[in-house]
Amino acid sequence: MDRRTRVLVIAVVVAFIAFLDGAVINIALPAIEADLGGGLSLQQWAVDAYLLTLGSLILLAGSLSDSFGRLRILRFGLVGFGITSIACAVATGGTVLIVARALQGAAGALLVPSSLALIIATFPSSEQGRAIGRWTAWTTSAFLIGPILGGAFVDLFSWRLVFAINVLPIAVALVMMHPLGRDEPNPDRARVDWVGAALGVVGLGGTVFALIEQGRLGWGHPLVFVPAALGVAALVAFVLWERRAPAPMLPLTLFRARNFAAGNLATWFIYAAFSLGLFALPIFLQQVGGFPATLAGLATLPPTVMLVILGSWFGTLGGRIGPRVLMTAGPIVVAAGYLLTLMIDVPVEYWWQVLPGMLVVGLGMAMTVAPLTSAILGAVDPSRAGIGSAVNNAVSRIAGLVSIASIGVIVGDALDVDGYHRVAVVTAVLLVVGGIVSWVGIRNPAPADQVDAPPEAASSDERPRS
Structure with missing residues (x-):
């Protein structure tokens, strides 16, 4: 296995670990609440405690990655994530679980920025779009496997196993990283x-x-x-x-690059919507629709399947035609999918009330994710890929954090049929706004053969844009 392939596989596995947690937690929330109590508030905190520390510290993690070495930070993150995952699995009460989730989020903050920064530092700019598309497609398989495993564990064994499953991929990643050796700290690193x-x-x-x-x-x-x-x-x-x-944790100068600023603003609306919709639907299907956890997980799989199948293709297409059109059309297509779920009523009929909307949601997500990531990271100098990736991840996580925290304002005390309909409408509105921001703000980069300076020598403000 050559170095580029190994780096891509490691980046996929590392991000898979972080995303797997997000995929399984929503399916397990009703079982966690039934075991530990706490109502909707505990369900929100079980998600938001993780997102809070993840979103708060991911910027710091990006700086640490650029300063002390991506491989070093990845190893620390993997070990910490494994320990805290076990702590979540053995939690004896709601408060213990929330604290463990917060610590798990702090460890998770070290993972995703470094994994993407490895790709940016290893692959030339002409291959980054395809590499990121493959990274996106494969890492989203966590959202394919997670609901199935999570639902099966909840129905057949215990919700605690949804956290314990992190240990195996962590061990795989640590073993695969060994041949890469150790990277040296940046001698010009700034203060933390x-x-x-x-x-x-x-x-x-x-x-x-x-x-x-x-x-x-x-x-x-x-x-x-x-x-x-x-x-x-x-x-x-x-x-x-x-x-x-x-030595700012968030270098505001990054936002002088138009695509970086506009892309992150679009990310806020798009990922707030993604998080809100995918938080509410599995809970609604279980608590109101009467679905077992496994079926609720399967019910939300179509978007992930389509993202895995089509994500790399749309990433390649975005590399050819530019990200602007896909970043505009994709969120609007997802919005249409959520509006289709307004047909949901009690009793829930999956095949015509849920599935059509989920298929449309999946198509729109596949159109959006890889071009969005590529546009934002392509606007950052490769030497700052760690912090650039961290900023975008922080924006997406914090957007999800705020949207999930706000669900009580949208639905009130209970996520009933009317409450879910309000969630679907708010989700669609956020997505349409994200698409409009993309159309207004994003500019397609000039073709690689028109760029005189190599990517390593060009600053984020010097790259020609159409």
Whole structure:
């Protein structure tokens, strides 16, 4: 196996581990709540505790990857993710599970940016679109395998096994990384932005806590409005600090590249919608539709199957025609799919109420994901691929974090038929906005043969664009 192939396989396995967790958790939420109690609030926190630390620290992880070496950071992340996965599996109460999930998210923050940065650093720019398309297609197989395994474990054994299954791919990744050796730290590495990391955690933590708990306590309760105010203040302070920090965790200069700025804004709306829709549907199918966990997992598989089958093809197509059209049309197609699910009623008839919408959702996701990732990372100098990938991942995770935290505002106390319909409409609106942002903001890069300087020598602001 040559180095490029090995790097791609490792990047796929590493991202697979992080994505597998996201794939299985939604299927297991009703069983977790039935075992540990806590209602909708615990279900939200079981997802958002992970996304909170992941989204808050993924920027820091990107800087660490660029400074201390991608392989080194990957190894730390894999070991930490394995330990915290076991902690989730043996949790004895809701609070213990939430804490373990938060620690798992911190470890997960080290994985995805470094895996994508490895691809960007290893493959030439002319091959990056196809490599990222293959990475996207194969890593999304986690969403194919996850619901099946998760549902089977919940129905036949215990929800605890959905966390324990992380251990095997972690071991595979560590073994495969051994021949790559160790990378040397960057001698020009900057100081770690611990202040920025702390402000990010407090800012996101306060606002997310308020969004989740307002459904139970109300906005006027001190335990809601005080964290909300502190969170907003910390987020403002975070932006101000990053503007003046000597070594910012979030280099705001990255956003001078048009595709990077517009792509991340589109990512916010698109991934907020992805997270909201895929959080609500499995819970609704189990708690209202009466589906067993395994069938609920199977019911949400069509989008993943289509993404796995078509993701690489659309990634290659995006490399030829540019990402703008696909990033515009893809989210709008997904929106149409969610609007089709407005046919859902009780009793739930899967074949004509759910499946048609899921097929359309899958087509739109396949059109969107690889071109979106390629457009954003293609706007970043390869030497900053780690932080560029981290920013985009942070945006997508934080968007999901906020949208899931907001579900109580959308549906109230219960995710009934009317509540799901409201979720579907909000999801569609977010996706349409993401498509419009892509059309207005994204510009197709110039063909590679028109770029005079090699990618390694061009800055994010110097690459010609059509």
